[in-house]
Amino acid sequence: MKHKNIKAEKAALRSEYRALREAFPQEKKKKLDRMILQKLLTLREYERASTVFCYVSKEFEVNTIPILEHTLSSGRRLAVPHCIPGTPYMDFYEIHSLDDLAPGSFGLLEPKTEVCQKVTDLSSGLCILPGFCFDRQGYRLGYGKGYYDRFLSAFSGSSAGICYTSFVVDVLPHGYFDRCADIMVTEKYIHRLHR
Numbered sequence: 024m025k026h027k028n029i030k031a032e033k034a035a036l037r038s039e040y041r042a043l044r045e046a047f048p049q050e051k052k053k054k055l056d057r058m059i060l061q062k063l064l065t066l067r068e069y070e071r072a073s074t075v076f077c078y079v080s081k082e083f084e085v086n087t088i089p090i091l092e093h094t095l096s097s098g099r100r101l102a103v104p105h106c107i108p109g110t111p112y113m114d115f116y117e118i119h120s121l122d123d124l125a126p127g128s129f130g131l132l133e134p135k136t137e138v139c140q141k142v143t144d145l146s147s148g149l150c151i152l153p154g155f156c157f158d159r160q161g162y163r164l165g166y167g168k169g170y171y172d173r174f175l176s177a178f179s180g181s182s183a184g185i186c187y188t189s190f191v192v193d194v195l196p197h198g199y200f201d202r203c204a205d206i207m208v209t210e211k212y213i214h215r216l217h218r
């Protein structure tokens with residue numbers, strides 16, 4: 024097979040799916056976000072997680088705010104990402120309320136590191152993964168900085184990709200460092216990727 028340039032291929036897919044995401048109708052998005060939330064809450068990995076590692080969504084991503092609120096109100100530990108400036112690494116910090124968030128890197132809401140505790144136990148829990156799109160094996164296409172690939176290589180809990188069904192493709196190009204989701208949750212289904 025001809026050698027493929029994964030980076031270039033991913034960059035092209037990223038701009039294609041970014042545009043699709045930005046054009047996604049608001050009303051439809053709200054409906055699908057609610058359906059994804061309902062499915063996610065039924066996962067035994069969510070049910071049993073003592074810590075939920077979840078990103079704080081931006082406008083065009085699957086809305087995670089209700090997930091954050093549910094985790095907080097259910098008494099589980101909630102950890103949200105903080106990008107370490109100037110590096111491709113992120114840490115997770117425990118927050119007790121959405122008021123513990125403030126604008127940080129890349130226009131994201133991030134934990135206030137002065138008042139929040141860093142989460143160092145990465146041995147269990149459920150990590151919710153963002154992505155422009157995913158493939159059927161659970162590989163994801165993110166912003167291309169490798170934050171999640173690096174984090175997941177140190178994380179021993181379960182991971183769940185959340186995504187609209189129309190953003191799940193057959194096969195994404197993937198390289199050595201790419202980590203796939205253990206579970207895929209869309210508005211239509213929950214898929215466990217057996218490995």
Ligand SMILES: Nc1nc2c(c(=O)[nH]1)N(C=O)[C@@H](CNc1ccc(C(=O)N[C@@H](CCC(=O)O)C(=O)O)cc1)CN2
Nearest residue numbers: 078079080081104113129130131153165166168170171
């Ligand atoms: N909501 C959310 N939080 C997340 C992620 C994510 O995908 N979504 N991440 C997943 O890795 C990490 C952050 N990774 C990111 C990597 C690059 C860009 C980025 O290039 N964003 C802009 C530029 C914004 C700016 O600098 O003002 C862009 O879209 O062009 C954003 C986040 C951790 N937190």
Ligand SMILES: Nc1ncnc2c1ncn2[C@@H]1O[C@H](COP(=O)(O)OP(=O)(O)OP(=O)(O)O)[C@@H](O)[C@H]1O
Nearest residue numbers: 033163164165166167168169170171172173176200
């Ligand atoms: N553990 C690692 N050690 C060294 N380099 C890594 C590691 N994980 C990922 N990378 C590098 O980081 C970059 C990640 O690019 P990739 O296109 O896979 O990102 P992505 O998964 O789409 O985005 P993101 O994880 O930022 O949401 C690649 O150049 C990859 O080689």
